[in-house]
Amino acid sequence: xxxxxxxxxxxxxxxxxxxxxxxxxxxxxxxxxxxxxxxxxxxxxxxxxxxxxxxxxxxxxxxxxxxxxxxxxxxxxxxxxxxxxxxxxxxxxxxxxxxxxxxxxxxxxxxxxxxxxxxxxxxxxxxxxxxxxxxxxxxxxxxxxxxxxxxxxxxxxxxxxxxxxxxxxxxxxxxxxxxxxxxxxxxxxxxxxxxxxxxxxxxxxxxxxxxxxxxxxxxxxxxxxxxxxxxxxxxxxxxxxxxxxxxxxxxxxxxxxxxxxxxxxxxxxxxxxxxxxxxxxxxxxxxxxxxxxxxxxxxxxxxxxxxxxxxx
Numbered sequence: 137x138x139x140x141x142x143x144x145x146x147x148x149x150x151x152x153x154x155x156x157x158x159x160x161x162x163x164x165x166x167x168x169x170x171x172x173x174x175x176x177x178x179x180x181x182x183x184x185x186x187x188x189x190x191x192x193x194x195x196x197x198x199x200x201x202x203x204x205x206x207x208x209x210x211x212x213x214x215x216x217x218x219x220x221x222x223x224x225x226x227x228x229x230x231x232x233x234x235x236x237x238x239x240x241x242x243x244x245x246x247x248x249x250x251x252x253x254x255x256x257x258x259x260x261x262x263x264x265x266x267x268x269x270x271x272x273x274x275x276x277x278x279x280x281x282x283x284x285x286x287x288x289x290x291x292x293x294x295x296x297x298x299x300x301x302x303x304x305x306x307x308x309x310x311x312x313x314x315x316x317x318x319x320x321x322x323x324x325x326x327x328x329x330x331x332x333x334x335x336x337x338x339x340x341x342x343x344x345x346x347x348x349x350x351x352x353x354x355x356x357x358x359x360x361x362x363x364x365x366x367x368x369x370x371x372x373x374x375x376x377x378x379x380x381x382x383x384x385x386x387x388x389x390x391x392x393x394x395x396x397x398x399x400x401x402x403x404x405x406x407x408x409x410x411x412x413x414x415x416x417x418x419x420x421x422x423x424x425x426x427x428x429x430x431x432x433x434x435x436x437x438x439x440x441x442x443x444x445x446x447x448x
Contacts, residue, residue: 137179138430140412142258143316143352145288149219150182151407151430153354155414160204161190163418169208174423176214184318184354184414186223186262187231187243198228202250215253222247223292225262226334235265237276244280259286260318263334264294270305278311290354292318293336296345303349317346321355321411322375323364323402323442324383330374332357355406358413362422364398379446386445390438396428403429405442 139148154175159168172183185205191198202222209215224243227233231243247256259280261273280286291299291314299314306313321338331337338353346353363369364387391401403426406413417423434442 145315153182155416156185160200161193184221188228191228206251219257221258223260223262235273240276260290281312290316296341316352318354324375354412382446400429
C-alpha cells in the first residue's frame with residue numbers, strides 16, 4: 137500500500153488509515169476480523185482506535201475496539217507489522233473528559249493492557265481540554281514516550297492556534313511534540329455558522345497551518361458514514377448549501393470521467409492533497425471500494441476543478 141510520511145515523525149504510514157471505531161461493538165468479532173484481514177492483506181498497517189470506542193452503542197461501555205484489536209493481533213501474531221494509534225481525553229464509563237496527567241497515564245496503561253501490547257505507536261490527545269494546563273498534558277505525554285509506552289503523540293479536535301501554543305510549550309521544555317492532527321474533514325466545507333461540536337472541523341486556518349509546518353492532517357468522517365452515495369442517508373444540514381450542490385455535481389462528474397465511485401474520488405482527492413483519510417467499513421465490499429482509491433490518479437485538471445467547484 138502507498139505510504140505517507142507522518143508529519144513531524146520520522147516514519148512512513150499507510151496512505152489510508154483504518155478506523156476501528158465499531159469493531160467489537162456494532163461490527164461483530166467475526167466481521168471486524170474479516171475487515172481487518174482485508175485491509176492488512178492489501179498492505180495496510182495503520183489502524184486507529186480509542187479508549188472510548190464504542191461506549192455510546194447500546195450494551196457497550198468503551199474499550200471494546202481495543203480489546204478486539206488485541207485478540208486479533210494475538211491470533212494473527214502480527215503486532216510487529218502494524219502501526220497502532222489510540223486516544224485519550226474524552227469521557228466514558230467512570231472516566232471524565234480530561235487530559236490531566238493522572239488520567240493520561242492511567243488510560244494509557246489500560247489501553248496497553250486491552251491490546252496486549254507494550255507500546256502504542258501514536259497516542260492522541262482526543263480533545264482539547266482547556267481546564268488542564270498544556271504544560272501538564274504535554275509533560276504527561278512526554279513521560280509516556282520516555283517510558284517507551286508511546287512512540288509518537290498527536291492531537292485531535294484542536295484549533296490551529298492551540299497547536300502552535302502546544303508546539304511552543306513542547307519545544308521550550310524539550311518534550312515530545314504533537315506530530316499530526318486528526319480532525320473532522322470531508323470534501324464539502326461547512327456551511328458558515330455551523331459546527332459538528334464536540335468534534336472540530338478542519339478549517340482553512342488548520343489546513344494552512346499543516347502546509348506551513350509539515351504537520352500531517354488525518355481526516356475522520358471523510359465519507360460522512362456513506363451519505364454521499366447511500367440514498368437512505370442524508371448529508372447533515374451543516375454541509376447543505378447552494379455552493380456545496382455545485383461541488384457535489386463536480387464530484388459526480390469527475391467520478392464518471394475516472395470510472396470510479398464518488399467515495400473513491402473523495403479519498404483520492406485527499407491523498408493527492410497530502411491528507412491521510414480514515415476509512416471505515418461494515419462490509420467487505422465497502423472495504424474493497426475504499427482501498428480501490430489507491431488504484432487510480434486524478435489529473436491536475438480534475439484536481440483543480442474539484443478544488444474550485446462552488447467557489448465562484
